[in-house]
Amino acid sequence: MIKEFIDLLFLSLTYMTPLVLAAIGEIVTEKSGIVNIGIEGIMLFAAFSATVVTFFTGNPFFGVLIGTVLGGLLGLVHGIISIYLRGDQIIAGIGLNILAYGATAVGLISIWGNFGSSPFVAKIPKIVVYNRYISPLTISSIIIAIVFWWVLSRTAIGLKIRACGESPHAAEAMGVNIWLVRLGSTIVGGSLSGLAGAYMSIDLVGQFSRGITAGRGFIALANVVFSNWNPLLTILGGFVFGFFDALAAYLDIIVQSIALTYIFKIIPYASTLIVVTAFIGKSKPPADLGKPYFKE
Amino acid sequence: MKREEYLIFILEIAGSALIGFFIGSLLLLVLGFDPLKSFSSLIIGGLYDLDYLLSEATFVMLTGLAFSIPAMASVFNIGGEGQVYLGALASLIVAHHTGNILLSVLIGVSVGALVGGLMGILKVYKGVNEVITAIMLNWIFYYITLYLITNIYYNPLAPYESIRVPKSSRIGYIDTPLGRIHLIFFISIITCIITYIVLYNTKIGYSIRVSGLSYKSAEYAGFNPSKNVVYSLVMGGVFGGLSGALKVVGFSYSIDTTMSSLYGIGFDGIGVALLGRNNPLGIIFSSIFYSMLIVGGHIMQIELNAPKELVDTLIGTLIIALSLPYAYRIILSKFKIMRMVRRF
Numbered sequence: 001m002i003k004e005f006i007d008l009l010f011l012s013l014t015y016m017t018p019l020v021l022a023a024i025g026e027i028v029t030e031k032s033g034i035v036n037i038g039i040e041g042i043m044l045f046a047a048f049s050a051t052v053v054t055f056f057t058g059n060p061f062f063g064v065l066i067g068t069v070l071g072g073l074l075g076l077v078h079g080i081i082s083i084y085l086r087g088d089q090i091i092a093g094i095g096l097n098i099l100a101y102g103a104t105a106v107g108l109i110s111i112w113g114n115f116g117s118s119p120f121v122a123k124i125p126k127i128v129v130y131n132r133y134i135s136p137l138t139i140s141s142i143i144i145a146i147v148f149w150w151v152l153s154r155t156a157i158g159l160k161i162r163a164c165g166e167s168p169h170a171a172e173a174m175g176v177n178i179w180l181v182r183l184g185s186t187i188v189g190g191s192l193s194g195l196a197g198a199y200m201s202i203d204l205v206g207q208f209s210r211g212i213t214a215g216r217g218f219i220a221l222a223n224v225v226f227s228n229w230n231p232l233l234t235i236l237g238g239f240v241f242g243f244f245d246a247l248a249a250y251l252d253i254i255v256q257s258i259a260l261t262y263i264f265k266i267i268p269y270a271s272t273l274i275v276v277t278a279f280i281g282k283s284k285p286p287a288d289l290g291k292p293y294f295k296e
Numbered sequence: 297m298k299r300e301e302y303l304i305f306i307l308e309i310a311g312s313a314l315i316g317f318f319i320g321s322l323l324l325l326v327l328g329f330d331p332l333k334s335f336s337s338l339i340i341g342g343l344y345d346l347d348y349l350l351s352e353a354t355f356v357m358l359t360g361l362a363f364s365i366p367a368m369a370s371v372f373n374i375g376g377e378g379q380v381y382l383g384a385l386a387s388l389i390v391a392h393h394t395g396n397i398l399l400s401v402l403i404g405v406s407v408g409a410l411v412g413g414l415m416g417i418l419k420v421y422k423g424v425n426e427v428i429t430a431i432m433l434n435w436i437f438y439y440i441t442l443y444l445i446t447n448i449y450y451n452p453l454a455p456y457e458s459i460r461v462p463k464s465s466r467i468g469y470i471d472t473p474l475g476r477i478h479l480i481f482f483i484s485i486i487t488c489i490i491t492y493i494v495l496y497n498t499k500i501g502y503s504i505r506v507s508g509l510s511y512k513s514a515e516y517a518g519f520n521p522s523k524n525v526v527y528s529l530v531m532g533g534v535f536g537g538l539s540g541a542l543k544v545v546g547f548s549y550s551i552d553t554t555m556s557s558l559y560g561i562g563f564d565g566i567g568v569a570l571l572g573r574n575n576p577l578g579i580i581f582s583s584i585f586y587s588m589l590i591v592g593g594h595i596m597q598i599e600l601n602a603p604k605e606l607v608d609t610l611i612g613t614l615i616i617a618l619s620l621p622y623a624y625r626i627i628l629s630k631f632k633i634m635r636m637v638r639r640f
Contacts, residue, residue: 037427041612081616081619081620085620085623086620086623087616087619087620087621087623088619088620089619090372090427091570091615091616091618091619092615092616092619092620094372094374094566094615095612095613095614095615095616095617095618095619096612096616097612098563098566098567098608098611098612098615099608099609099611099612099613099615099616100612101605101608101612102605102606102607102608102609102610102611102612103323103605103608103609103612105603105605105608106323106327106603106605106606106609107327109603109605110327110328110603214435215431215432215434215435218427218428218431218432219432221425221427221428222428222432225424225425225428259443259446259447262439262440262442262443262446263439263443265435265439266435266436266439266440269432269433269435269436270432270436272428272432273428273429273432273433273436276424276428277418277422277424
């Protein structure tokens with residue numbers, strides 16, 4: 001019984017990683033005043049490109065790198081649309097999600113001729129702890145959470161980012177270039193979502209399959225709200241949401257019933273909804289979130 | 297509307313479509329397909345069968361309404377997808393057990409409205425962002441529907457689909473000079489017109505629109521903007537549910553076990569609504585354009601072996617381009633300045 005419990009805990013850690021990384025990325029973006037609901041799409045694009053690169057080079061680290069860079073580029077595009085072109089941030093995000101679903105499916109079919117999933121590629125080597133495997137990216141995600149908490153709450157650049165999201169006029173008076181800070185934040189945020197996506201294909205599964213993220217980007221959004229825009233708390237939120245993901249996967253393996261598979265798959269989504277409903281109300285988003293800034 | 301507003305409107309729609317097709321062509325070139333051939337196959341294929349074109353337009357027209365009415369109150373109903381699943385499932389089950397058309401459509405509509413209401417209540421009274429609620433509900437209903445149609449309401453004669461809607465409780469088609477057209481298309485056109493009248497000529501429609509434009513003004517005017525958010529999401533849910541219900545009792549008569557006949561109808565509605573500028577009458581036209589892309593995508597895949605997901609790519613780009621009304625205004629004003637300079 002204890003053995004199964006520890007197994008489940010380790011499985012939760014593997015499912016926690018993308019939810020933490022993407023949530024931190026979204027926190028950085030939202031703290032600066034931009035809301036990007038296209039992180040699901042960024043994760044998909046990154047998961048796909050990481051798989052392609054790893055497939056052709058055989059080096060998973062290179063794949064993760066490319067996925068992260070691509071995530072940053074997509075963050076840049078969303079940033080330009082939101083900041084300089086004053087586009088509707090939510091609608092641009094929705095468009096990005098649909099585009100990502102279509103483009104990665106098209107790429108999948110035209111590269112491997114397969115409508116469902118890519119061949120398996122090399123995974124990132126795991127670290128062994130208590131005879132169980134843990135990914136270096138899982139450990140990195142915890143370190144990243146701590147670093148970003150420190151940067152956002154304890155440094156000058158963090159203060160500037162928060163000022164852009166809370167009160168851009170005050171920030172402008174302080175001499176901050178709002179547009180540049182926001183653009184930088186969307187790029188960093190996009191890269192972290194990209195890293196999360198690359199992790200899902202290269203590390204968690206070992207292949208790309210159509211729509212591999214299956215709403216994880218939105219669970220990460222729920223994690224942002226759950227953690228009250230605090231990078232440290234995303235670890236807790238990620239663990240809670242990751243636990244339900246792990247539980248669904250675990251029950252599926254243990255019970256071995258085709259009929260119940262669909263019921264188990266509901267667990268992560270239903271529990272996310274319940275947890276968010278129960279915990280929200282105490283959380284407070286940045287004051288100027290989602291509004292374009294007009295220079296005076 | 298002033299002449300300039302029309303110009304901007306046309307520029308926006310045409311510009312976005314061009315950007316969409318341009319990015320799509322680039323992708324096709326990279327993947328080694330001939331863009332010209334692919335797009336002509338897409339458009340000709342899409343327009344070839346009038347009945348198919350209009351029937352597919354029906355579903356996205358209704359999910360377009362499902363997105364646009366909450367959008368007027370400044371909330372995003374991404375949950376059209378889940379409302380379609382549940383509406384389709386509920387009306388299939390009711391039609392199977394009772395054989396009553398009206399009752400089955402009514403139940404389909406009601407469950408859609410309930411989902412919309414749940415989203416609204418969670419947003420207004422609990423502060424849960426409607427986008428998160430919607431996506432979670434979409435997945436929950438996806439798997440509930442899959443579970444029920446593969447385990448309880450499966451078809452013993454055809455393992456790839458659910459039980460079929462009994463012949464007596466189907467909505468059929470009529471013969472017109474242009475050929476046979478499914479009746480559901482006319483039902484959805486009437487729905488659009490009624491919605492237009494409700495939005496622009498009644499108190500509830502007016503108060504929803506005011507709440508969307510300015511929360512504070514709505515409060516001062518004595519409307520309750522929070523309630524209007526819930527109402528608008530309930531109305532959106534009605535159309536999402538109706539879309540699913542009409543799909544099952546009026547067109548496919550069953551749900552396939554890969555859910556491919558239902559998947560995407562809700563998301564496509566977002567593009568339809570944006571392209572139709574959230575106007576119920578505009579949505580009638582944009583849904584037919586959209587349906588051409590969807591139907592054409594299937595034809596293109598069969599004819600040229602070019603994946604039909606290309607259409608999603610096209611639509612995603614189109615939606616991103618449509619999020620930029622300000623950019624088009626800049627282009628237009630630059631253009632105007634140039635013309636003024638030349639005149640002097």
